[in-house]
Amino acid sequence: MFRVIQRSMGPASLSLLTFKVYAAPKKDSPPKNSMEVDELSLYSVPEGQLKYVEESRGPLEESISDEPYTSWCQKTYFQSKPKMQSLVQWGLGVIGFAGLSGFLSARGSIIKKLVYPPGFVGLAASLYYPQQAIVFAQVSGERLYDWGLRGYIIIEDLWKENFQKSGNVKNSPGTK
CATH class of the missing domain: 1.20.1070 (Rhopdopsin 7-helix transmembrane proteins)
Known part of the structure; x- marks a missing residue:
């Protein structure tokens, strides 16, 4: 068992090492002709200036945005959003209260202190998830x-x- 751990620790610990590698040309190699960025086809700069033009809305977008159900959907969403957020906070409160009640009911042995709080939190969390x-x-x-x-x-x-x-x-x- 010790040999297995010993043999696996070497490669595993080497993966945690960080070091910098600097690349330099060889001293005896002849200098190469360097190219400008504009000479490369990938990096050619298009001539002229670009300008953003916003597209006009089509008939489908106009009909959807003018329909009354889009405003109804937006209104319903903004009315239900705070309720959903309060419901999520209430659920987190229930989960936290379950952990606290598990901690308080785990008087006595160490095993109860290790089992009750996570058990109560898990039970409460399983109701919501x-x-x-x-x-x-x-x-x-x-x-x-x-x-x-x-x-x-x-x-x-x-x-x-x-x-x-x-x-x-x-x-x-x-x-x-």
């Missing part, structure tokens, strides 16, 4: 299953090494 909560639960469930399976394999290997090799389980008194 159900799709993200489902994805989080699926990913977390898969990880918990993997960790449980790894733990089971480790405990099984330890059990086999310590008890079955020495014969403590098979040759213990009372089992024949």
Whole structure:
């Protein structure tokens, strides 16, 4: 395990290094003929001055902008925008209150203090963000299953090494 960490730390730490590279021509190379920027076809400057001309509105734009439903949509949007913002702030307040209540109800053990506040915040946040909560639960469930399976394999290997090799389980008194 230490060798794996040791071998992976070298390339990983090299990627964090920063250094400057300066390019200079070789001393023995002959000087090349340099070109002006205007001589390059990519960088040619067009002659004359450019002028912005705004296009006139077409009949479709005129008919849409004159219709009464566009003003109704704008009016409805500006009326509902503050309500939606207050609703979002209220939802954040509920999530924050859930975390605070989890912190206050977690008196006693350290495990309660580690589990209750994030649990209450997660429960309150899942009410407002159900799709993200489902994805989080699926990913977390898969990880918990993997960790449980790894733990089971480790405990099984330890059990086999310590008890079955020495014969403590098979040759213990009372089992024949």
